[in-house]
Amino acid sequence: MEAALNQALLSGFGSKPSLSSTRSCILLHKHHTWVSFRAWSPLPCLKGSSKTVWLRCVNGEERAQAAVLDLEGSEKGKLRRKKLVVFVSGGGSNFRAIHEGCVQGSVHGDIVALVTNKSGCGGAEYARGSNIPVILFPRTKEEPEGLSPADLVAALRELEVDFVLLAGYLKLIPIELIQAYPRSILNIHPSLLPAFGGKGYYGMNVHKAVIASGARYSGPTVHFVDEHYDTGRILAQRVVPVSVTDNAEELAARVLHEEHQLYVEVTNALCEERIIWREDGVPLIQSRENPKKFS
Numbered sequence: 001m002e003a004a005l006n007q008a009l010l011s012g013f014g015s016k017p018s019l020s021s022t023r024s025c026i027l028l029h030k031h032h033t034w035v036s037f038r039a040w041s042p043l044p045c046l047k048g049s050s051k052t053v054w055l056r057c058v059n060g061e062e063r064a065q066a067a068v069l070d071l072e073g074s075e076k077g078k079l080r081r082k083k084l085v086v087f088v089s090g091g092g093s094n095f096r097a098i099h100e101g102c103v104q105g106s107v108h109g110d111i112v113a114l115v116t117n118k119s120g121c122g123g124a125e126y127a128r129g130s131n132i133p134v135i136l137f138p139r140t141k142e143e144p145e146g147l148s149p150a151d152l153v154a155a156l157r158e159l160e161v162d163f164v165l166l167a168g169y170l171k172l173i174p175i176e177l178i179q180a181y182p183r184s185i186l187n188i189h190p191s192l193l194p195a196f197g198g199k200g201y202y203g204m205n206v207h208k209a210v211i212a213s214g215a216r217y218s219g220p221t222v223h224f225v226d227e228h229y230d231t232g233r234i235l236a237q238r239v240v241p242v243s244v245t246d247n248a249e250e251l252a253a254r255v256l257h258e259e260h261q262l263y264v265e266v267t268n269a270l271c272e273e274r275i276i277w278r279e280d281g282v283p284l285i286q287s288r289e290n291p292k293k294f295s
């Protein structure tokens with residue numbers, strides 16, 4: 001394999017890049033000739049171009065997929081638009097912000113369904129008005145039409161959902177869904193996790209707790225979802241000041257404004273396949289403008 005890679009490299013890039021580690025993979029495609037390798041690492045800029053060539057494993061197998069990540073240009077056009085499902089329990093302003101992003105082009109994806117435990121909530125009303133299918137989950141006394149976890153997973157598979165976004169959903173996501181969508185479920189929480197998270201910390205309860213604590217800063221957190229409330233890997237945060245005169249409603253409004261922007265940006269990064277996982281398991285977002293930059 002090494003010889004083939006060297007040959008592909010030399011023919012493709014004019015000089016053999018230095019490998020960052022024995023685990024680093026190698027190469028890339030010149031004339032769509034793919035080679036297999038294990039991990040990925042940044043490769044030096046292409047000869048005479050400002051682009052950086054990145055390689056990464058696909059689905060953890062010994063297959064390599066590489067692309068010249070100038071998402072401004074041809075690469076984004078080649079990336080498949082991702083299929084999204086959003087879970088809400090209330091007004092759905094984050095859901096609306098993401099939907100608007102999909103329609104206006106700031107999110108490289110499409111919302112294929114809304115999931116809610118409250119069929120009459122504002123998010124469900126907006127979905128119906130936008131011709132987005134509404135799925136009830138879970139099955140409860142109040143919502144006897146709701147799906148079981150297994151039926152929900154089957155419905156999302158049928159819709160070919162790529163990513164699941166929680167946005168003000170107030171029920172625990174079951175292990176069946178967590179296992180069906182590894183590293184593919186995000187949640188937005190209205191505090192700087194790990195502070196002010198967990199069971200009981202939702203909506204205004206969060207902002208009241210922040211103010212009562214005397215914290216001088218707060219802000220939204222977007223994190224991957226695991227089987228517990230708010231303990232999944234943190235992906236992105238924004239900071240807002242907490243005024244000593246703030247009430248919970250004033251703080252909530254300030255945080256919510258940042259949520260809308262943050263969730264749209266993070267969702268687009270997900271759709272553009274710019275989330276990468278550090279060796280210690282921390283997820284990072286690769287910059288659109290400069291693929292060498294991560295946050």
Ligand SMILES: Nc1nc2c(c(=O)[nH]1)N[C@@H](CN(C=O)c1ccc(C(=O)N[C@@H](CCC(=O)O)C(=O)O)cc1)CN2
Nearest residue numbers: 169170171172173189198199200202226227228229230
């Ligand atoms: N498996 C997971 N499920 C969910 C997560 C998660 O991280 N892992 N995040 C929540 C959203 N959330 C915070 O971001 C959250 C929502 C609700 C609660 C909570 O205490 N709920 C109450 C019920 C409230 C109600 O029904 O009105 C409870 O469970 O007693 C905490 C955190 C979404 N799901």
Ligand SMILES: NCC(=O)N[C@@H]1O[C@H](COP(=O)([O-])[O-])[C@@H](O)[C@H]1O
Nearest residue numbers: 091092093094168188189190202203
């Ligand atoms: N712990 C979960 C939680 O509190 N989520 C919060 O519920 C609100 C939903 O607003 P929206 O329905 O207008 O998007 C948002 O502030 C979100 O962070």
